[in-house]
Amino acid sequence: MSEILNSNPPRAITIGQLDTLAKVFEKAPGWLYELYPEECIAEEKISRPRLIPYLVRCAELGRQDCIEAVVSRLLENPKNVSILFTVAEQLFQNGGKAMSVPFYQLVIETEKDSHSDHFLISQYRLFRALQGTSPEDNWKAVIRFEPYRNRLSENHQLDALLHLANACYMLQKWKDVEKYADELRTLAIAVYQDQLRKKESGKTDEMLHTERHLVVYYG
Incomplete structure (x- = not known):
């Protein structure tokens, strides 16, 4: 806390530290999340090591408001689609297939090159994530992929x-x-x-x- 508050320049707080503070102060998970993007994006510079865990936690906690606010800023530069892909991959690999779906869909909608690895793997992961829903949805997923x-x-x-x-x-x-x-x-x-x-x-x-x-x- 001393380094975060008193260092010059101030030390950036991690999302894990923010979660710990919420627990200490007996606040609900996701406390102050709406303010955290300022730790990740400053003067058009993006900190991937802070932003990716933040978006993963937002997905896990259902903070769709925070995700939408960050995504709108990210997609001002199409190159940032790689951040969304990394978030989707982490969620998918950690068992959060349903949570990964919106991020893979954003990658597919944003990526212009339909032969790029990000686009193709997103199509494949989306097909996998949608399996096991209903027969109709399963068949639609097969046709799309x-x-x-x-x-x-x-x-x-x-x-x-x-x-x-x-x-x-x-x-x-x-x-x-x-x-x-x-x-x-x-x-x-x-x-x-x-x-x-x-x-x-x-x-x-x-x-x-x-x-x-x-x-x-x-x-």
Whole structure:
């Protein structure tokens, strides 16, 4: 507290410290969050190490008012879409799939390059996040994501094709199941052969990283 209040220049407060202060003063979670953007954005300079945890916490606490206020400032510069993508990824990886959806949607709406990694992975994550809702929503998610499946990197393609096949299996869309299964088998064989070549040449740092073992996708 002394460094935050008395240092010259003042030391910026972290969102974790603000949460601790709220607890000490017996305030509700999210206390003073509406004032915190001033710690993150000053004179068009953005502090990613402070802003990203702040937006994650806002999503976790349902502070949509704070998110909307910050996002409107961020999107004045389209380059800041990478911040929204990082927030979405952290929420998704931490189990907050539903909370990640608005951020992935913002990335998709803002990113002009439909071949960029941010755009494609956002499309894939959005498809994953919307699975398990209703059959109609599941099918809409499949239709929306399908055109982008072959633009993903190989490791994401393997996972995407498996999830597409599983989604269509649950919907009893048998022709689509067969289509994605055929694509998955072809890709798994090609990736396996490529991995063998890399292993023989000693390029172990380029080995594949997927959700499951390669044999699962082939099976």
